[in-house]
Amino acid sequence: NAGVMQNPRHLVRRRGQEARLRCSPVKGHSHVYWYRQLPEEGLKFMVYLQKENIIDESGMPKERFSAEFPKEGPSILRIQQVVRGDSAAYFCASSPRQISNQPQHFGDGTRLSIL
Amino acid sequence: QQQVKQSPQSLIVQKGGISIINCAYENTAFDYFPWYQQFPGKGPALLIAIRPDVSEKKEGRFTISFNKSAKQFSLHIMDSQPGDSATYFCAAKRVPSNTGKLIFGQGTTLQVKP
Numbered sequence: 701n702a703g704v705m706q707n708p709r710h711l712v713r714r715r716g717q718e719a720r721l722r723c724s725p726v727k728g729h730s731h732v733y734w735y736r737q738l739p740e741e742g743l744k745f746m747v748y749l750q751k752e753n754i755i756d757e758s759g760m761p762k763e764r765f766s767a768e769f770p771k772e773g774p775s776i777l778r779i780q781q782v783v784r785g786d787s788a789a790y791f792c793a794s795s796p797r798q799i800s801n802q803p804q805h806f807g808d809g810t811r812l813s814i815l
Numbered sequence: 816q817q818q819v820k821q822s823p824q825s826l827i828v829q830k831g832g833i834s835i836i837n838c839a840y841e842n843t844a845f846d847y848f849p850w851y852q853q854f855p856g857k858g859p860a861l862l863i864a865i866r867p868d869v870s871e872k873k874e875g876r877f878t879i880s881f882n883k884s885a886k887q888f889s890l891h892i893m894d895s896q897p898g899d900s901a902t903y904f905c906a907a908k909r910v911p912s913n914t915g916k917l918i919f920g921q922g923t924t925l926q927v928k929p
Binding site: 704706731733735740741742743744745748755756758759791793795803804805806807808809 | 821849851856857858859860861864904914915916917918919920921922
């Protein structure tokens with residue numbers, strides 16, 4: 701009964717490269733959320749997706765960031781042309797549905813470091 | 816309107832003592848308030864949550880107190896143990912809404928001394 705699985709756990713990229721972060725939700729969960737945590741700060745919402753649809757991307761930077769949750773496979777958070785300020789921990793959470801107080805279950809995150 | 820303010824930033828408590836962490840929110844549309852516990856290198860884990868129709872909820876050594884008129888809520892950890900040493904986040908969201916996003920406080924790092 702696996703929880704939310706994120707990979708890689710650690711990712712190092714040089715400035716200008718692309719970073720791809722993967723999230724497999726809890727089995728049976730169709731709602732995925734991405735959050736970013738900067739050092740010594742709380743988690744900031746980035747994007748909320750259902751299968752094949754972006755529902756709320758109000759927390760996503762306007763450029764370089766994109767997310768998808770295809771019909772088959774994990775959700776992907778993609779950061780193009782990374783900069784030092786992108787260094788953070790990125791967490792994915794999932795829930796069976798959001799129109800309720802169903803709790804969001806978090807993965808252990810991907811720590812992204814930009815050289 | 817979307818902020819959740821958490822205090823203190825850090826807290827040191829002796830084993831067996833009571834740890835108290837406070838949060839305040841602005842958006843009166845929020846109606847679900849969870850607390851998460853996070854250990855180093857791990858993701859946040861749901862600890863306890865409350866809806867505003869109750870003033871208190873207790874689960875084991877953890878209690879949430881909720882003051883709707885003051886727009887404040889707090890986490891009390893009774894008989895604090897060294898294993899409780901972690902970072903605690905309060906959060907808030909609207910239920911239902913067209914987005915499930917949680918608004919998090921800034922976090923409190925708790926150290927329980929043996």
